[in-house]
Amino acid sequence: MAEHYSSFQRGTWRWLFQRLTAVFLVGALGFHFVLLHFVNHAAEISFMGTQARMDQIGYFSLMVVFLVTAAFHGINGVYNALINQGLKGTQRRVVAGVLTLAGVLLVGQGTYVALHMNGFL
Amino acid sequence: MSTQVTEQTETETEEQTEEQSPGERRREKKEQLQREREQEKSDLLDEAEETVELKIFRYDPEVPEKEEPRFDSFEVPFFEGMTVLDALIYARDTYDSSLTFRHSCRQAVCGSDALFINGKQRLGCKTQMVDLEWPIRIEPLPHQEVVKDLVVDMEHFYEQMHAVEPYFDPDELPDGEREEQRQTPENREKVKLSTRCIWCGACMSSCNVAAGDNQYLGPAAINKAYRFAMDEREGTDRKEDRLRIIEQEHGVWRCQTQFSCTEVCPKDIPLTEHIQELKREAVKSNLKFW
Amino acid sequence: MSSSYDRGTVESFGRWQEFSAGMWAWVLHKFTGWILIGYLFTHIAVLSTATQSPEMYTDTLQGLEELVIVRFLEIGLLAVAVFHILNGVRLLMVDLGIGLGSQDKSFYASLVLTAVIALASIPTFLGGVF
Numbered sequence: 043m044a045e046h047y048s049s050f051q052r053g054t055w056r057w058l059f060q061r062l063t064a065v066f067l068v069g070a071l072g073f074h075f076v077l078l079h080f081v082n083h084a085a086e087i088s089f090m091g092t093q094a095r096m097d098q099i100g101y102f103s104l105m106v107v108f109l110v111t112a113a114f115h116g117i118n119g120v121y122n123a124l125i126n127q128g129l130k131g132t133q134r135r136v137v138a139g140v141l142t143l144a145g146v147l148l149v150g151q152g153t154y155v156a157l158h159m160n161g162f163l
Numbered sequence: 164m165s166t167q168v169t170e171q172t173e174t175e176t177e178e179q180t181e182e183q184s185p186g187e188r189r190r191e192k193k194e195q196l197q198r199e200r201e202q203e204k205s206d207l208l209d210e211a212e213e214t215v216e217l218k219i220f221r222y223d224p225e226v227p228e229k230e231e232p233r234f235d236s237f238e239v240p241f242f243e244g245m246t247v248l249d250a251l252i253y254a255r256d257t258y259d260s261s262l263t264f265r266h267s268c269r270q271a272v273c274g275s276d277a278l279f280i281n282g283k284q285r286l287g288c289k290t291q292m293v294d295l296e297w298p299i300r301i302e303p304l305p306h307q308e309v310v311k312d313l314v315v316d317m318e319h320f321y322e323q324m325h326a327v328e329p330y331f332d333p334d335e336l337p338d339g340e341r342e343e344q345r346q347t348p349e350n351r352e353k354v355k356l357s358t359r360c361i362w363c364g365a366c367m368s369s370c371n372v373a374a375g376d377n378q379y380l381g382p383a384a385i386n387k388a389y390r391f392a393m394d395e396r397e398g399t400d401r402k403e404d405r406l407r408i409i410e411q412e413h414g415v416w417r418c419q420t421q422f423s424c425t426e427v428c429p430k431d432i433p434l435t436e437h438i439q440e441l442k443r444e445a446v447k448s449n450l451k452f453w
Numbered sequence: 454m455s456s457s458y459d460r461g462t463v464e465s466f467g468r469w470q471e472f473s474a475g476m477w478a479w480v481l482h483k484f485t486g487w488i489l490i491g492y493l494f495t496h497i498a499v500l501s502t503a504t505q506s507p508e509m510y511t512d513t514l515q516g517l518e519e520l521v522i523v524r525f526l527e528i529g530l531l532a533v534a535v536f537h538i539l540n541g542v543r544l545l546m547v548d549l550g551i552g553l554g555s556q557d558k559s560f561y562a563s564l565v566l567t568a569v570i571a572l573a574s575i576p577t578f579l580g581g582v583f
Contacts, residue, residue: 053414057442057446064541065545068542071538079577079578083577084527085515085519085580086515089507089508089511090507090511092503116489116490117490119483120487123483126372126376128375128377130378151497151501152497155497155501158504282468419479420475420544420547422474422475422476423475440550442548443550
């Protein structure tokens with residue numbers, strides 16, 4: 043029963059990356075909230091202000107990395123939650139595929155939006 | 164005719180009483196003792212200053228009246244120092260001999276009487292009645308199938324325990340045939356707590372993840388793996404093998420640090436801590452291959 | 454064991470009153486996690502108005518911010534994010550094997566801190582909407 047498992051590396055890396063992204067996200071999410079709710083008031087956000095921030099390459103790349111790590115951390119978390127419920131076999135592979143696709147679309151759309159914001163597109 | 168027969172029987176009975184065999188004498192004595200004990204028990208119930216109500220889970224697929232699970236109430240006398248197991252034994256011996264539960268050593272060593280007492284996994288023999296809220300609710304361990312009354316099927320738990328190869332298996336044996344395999348005091352200290360496991364299954368039953376994912380090794384098995392993986396006498400090759408077992412998809416990674424196992428362990432083994440350490444060991448050994 | 458009795462999963466989540474600190478921390482961490490990933494998708498969707506025109510982006514965001522309900526939801530989101538961050542730090546410590554003995558206290562601490570931060574930020578979040 044407990045003896046035959048699939049390849050071992052995946053679980054290890056997923057666990058490790060979940061933690062590494064967490065460390066980054068603690069800082070990034072905190073920064074994001076402070077900047078857009080306390081430093082800049084959310085109600086006063088306009089495209090101009092957004093563009094001014096996104097024009098700085100440092101801020102732009104931070105936001106893109108933020109998006110990628112958040113997407114991984116969140117979607118991997120959802121996947122873990124579903125495995126907790128005993129998801130396995132074909133069902134599990136289908137769910138993994140759907141979640142990966144959702145993540146890729148999210149990052150793709152997010153990057154597309156970000157490129158609009160810094161005036162590249 | 165009839166008178167004769169009666170006479171005959173009477174004579175026979177008389178003879179038997181006179182020439183009572185040792186076995187019969189013993190049986191009689193036993194019966195008398197039994198009667199006395201029963202009398203004593205009802206006296207106990209009267210004498211005891213307090214009585215406790217036990218609500219015990221009953222189920223038996225082989226008895227029609229017990230096919231539908233239910234709770235039975237038993238009134239037992241309370242005495243200082245009484246454990247839940249004492250109360251169960253009293254209820255079984257006094258009221259219902261069909262009340263079924265596992266127990267053996269009565270001193271938290273054999274690990275056979277892990278029960279779900281007042282909503283928590285505890286050892287019946289180690290739990291004092293005074294420490295509980297009354298009435299006391301006793302159920303079989305959750306997340307394991309009930310065979311009868313308080314007895315659960317432990318087969319799956321044992322399978323997971325065996326999956327981690329829970330035996331000492333060093334890479335190299337000492338040269339001398341009768342040479343001891345010595346362990347440093349520091350290393351012994353490291354594995355000390357993990358060796359305390361009595362296979363009672365309380366941790367596995369408390370684990371929410373193990374409940375959902377049947378393949379998850381569970382805290383007890385991982386702790387067992389820890390006990391040997393951390394034993395320096397086994398050598399690095401064996402440790403790698405052991406890490407490979409516990410770092411499978413349904414090994415250590417399924418632990419979500421809910422601390423349920425650590426809280427219920429009757430031997431106070433820091434299970435979560437051991438699982439976490441194995442996670443770090445597994446990551447380290449994977450990084451080494453790069 | 455042909456006939457044995459399976460009590461089902463009722464026995465785990467049906468007993469939420471008996472949960473201890475570590476279990477509550479886990480439940481809340483999962484719950485806030487679901488909200489955050491759900492919000493991330495919505496967030497990107499709303500920001501996608503930027504691909505249409507700058508005006509539309511500005512109008513949409515400012516229009517949303519004028520709604521009182523949005524302001525309250527934002528406070529809720531802040532509380533959710535703060536708890537997820539604080540408990541996340543607690544979990545990282547647990548992963549590193551630090552302070553496992555006081556894991557329950559650190560959970561209560563993250564709850565209290567979340568409440569304090571959320572309450573303290575109410576004026577900032579509700580400013581100008583009434």
